[in-house]
Amino acid sequence: MKLKTLLGYASGTAVGALLSFMTLPALAWGFSQEDVGKIVMLQIACSLIAVIFSLGLDQSYVREFNEVDNKAALAKTCLLPGFCLLVVFCLLAIIFQQPLSLLLLGTSDSYFFAIAVFSFFVLYFERFFSVFIRMQEWALAYAVTKILPKAFFLTFVVSTYFYTQLQPFNILIVMQAFSWLLAVIVMATYLRKVLKSALQAKIAASNLKPLLHFGLPLVINGVAFWGLTYVDRLMLAHYASFAEVGLYALAAGFAGIAMLFQQIFATVWHPTIYRWVAEGVQLSRVNIISNALQLFSFVLIALVGCFSWLIPYVLPTEYFAIEFIIVACIIQPLFIMISEVSGIGISVARSTKFLPVITLISLLLNVALNIWLIPQFGAAGAAVSTAIATGVYLLLKTELSVRLWQVLPRFRLYLCGFIALSGSVLHGLANTQFSLYFVLMWLVLAVLVVWAYREVVPQLRIIKRGVC
Structure with missing residues (x-):
């Protein structure tokens, strides 16, 4: 990997981390410890969903990327199985909506549960799209996707200090989910040709087994x-x-x-x-x-x-x-x-x-x-x-x-x-x-x-x- 590319990755991650770091005291001053704790629990649940339903195929993509010719088929083969399983899981989760929501966010409100399910899908795609961008060595695209969503969320959190009507938890959770969605939209824009090729690619079930x-x-x-x-x-x-x-x-x-x-x-x-x-x-x-x-x-x-x-x-x-x-x-x-x-x-x-x-x-x-x-x-x-x-x-x-x-x-x-x-x-x-x-x-x-x-x-x- 060239030094210029490495610096591109590093700058995006560094600025993104700096924005997250700046968000912390803003959250502490603008929201209660309990609300911060609930957002953390949502982040934890989303990360678990992404880990489970990726089926490890995001890492299989990284491992095999340099050793296969049809990279579009590889992307589709890795992305599709977990997505189908996630759809089935979320449909089943609706049956147990109230206890799951109570466990996750301390409330049985269906509104919060819907936001959580939406976030599951968003972060699933974010996990794979991030890998696709990394393997293409698109340092600028990676940097933008790290910086823009966090800048948006920081702007919102800071604004709540001046506009107290934005401080209810239901607005905080929506803004968190939207910042994640913004990252995926930006990634998809950069990856539009890659994703188009992946959608059109033909895959064989036999290729899935070694992955x-x-x-x-x-x-x-x-x-x-x-x-x-x-x-x-x-x-x-x-x-x-x-x-x-x-x-x-x-x-x-x-x-x-x-x-x-x-x-x-x-x-x-x-x-x-x-x-x-x-x-x-x-x-x-x-x-x-x-x-x-x-x-x-x-x-x-x-x-x-x-x-x-x-x-x-x-x-x-x-x-x-x-x-x-x-x-x-x-x-x-x-x-x-x-x-x-x-x-x-x-x-x-x-x-x-x-x-x-x-x-x-x-x-x-x-x-x-x-x-x-x-x-x-x-x-x-x-x-x-x-x-x-x-x-x-x-x-x-x-x-x-x-x-x-x-x-x-x-x-x-x-x-x-x-x-x-x-x-x-x-x-x-x-x-x-x-x-x-x-x-x-x-x-x-x-x-x-x-x-x-x-x-x-x-x-x-x-x-x-x-x-x-």
Whole structure:
């Protein structure tokens, strides 16, 4: 992937993440914690639907794109099965409309349920269209689809501060759904020729079987990974309240600076590594990238820990606890990003059947820790539980990849990762007045990491000469 294309992806993701970051304090000042929690629950449900009904075929599309000639038929073969199943599911869901709506949004109002069903379809198409654009390497189109919808939603949220009549939850949920629809409309506009060719393409049922063979294990893994990512919010809603969900979601949102880098990296990493494998490129580059990601991630964790005391200055007083749990929240996306490289051998070796086992183990650990910690620590317990479970996920995925593909040095990763994780647990569960000791602790980690990875920076010149 050319550097210009990479920068296009990065700029779109960066600006989109910045807009999302700016939306957080606006939501906090304009809406109640409960309303924020309900929107988060809708987002969680939509993400689960997209994971399940994609059948893993979005990842099959990425895996096979560079190795097939009829890409239009590949797109249609991947998109159609899940869509048909989603239609059937939504028709059946109408029968259980009231209990599902009550579970999802805390109300049995059919209006909210209709918006939720509409959002299911919108985000299903968004998942596939985003992959189609990425594989075409249309960086500008990708950037526009990331920026425009979030700019629209931010504009709406800010306007509610001046026009209080826009603050009811029914308007908020409609604007959220419309912002998602706007993204899909823009994507479809860019993809109109691709989609037209896909609609006209002839597909054979025999072509679907190998795609499902690769993709279905990823569905199981995706659902388990969804649970690993969002079970803390669900259990907060059960053991605490929607207000606690809103608090935790805002903390996770402020950790979006880490999510930004994870999204940028994930956008380009899998297509790149699969192309390297197909082209026979030297895979020693993987070790260089892995070391660079580890250095970046651990230093970022330390910096966030040092400056977390600034967060309460931009939020209402009821969100003060975010200062303590944000480091635990930032652990998850950064550890996952590291695992994308350290565990890539599982996908390269086409051994994705092992991924659900790894994710399920981490999920069960997360559930157990949440049951133990949430009643006592609330959102802090949820943040710490997810951080620990993600650390186990990184460990298991890395070790399996080493055994299936190629060996990567791991001692520094495990040492610095353990120290960062332990520090985030201490900081998260403290939940007391600001202490100088935490700043000193994170400064020590930053110095240790820079020393441990001191040879990595010169190696980055190799990446600049052609890794990307």
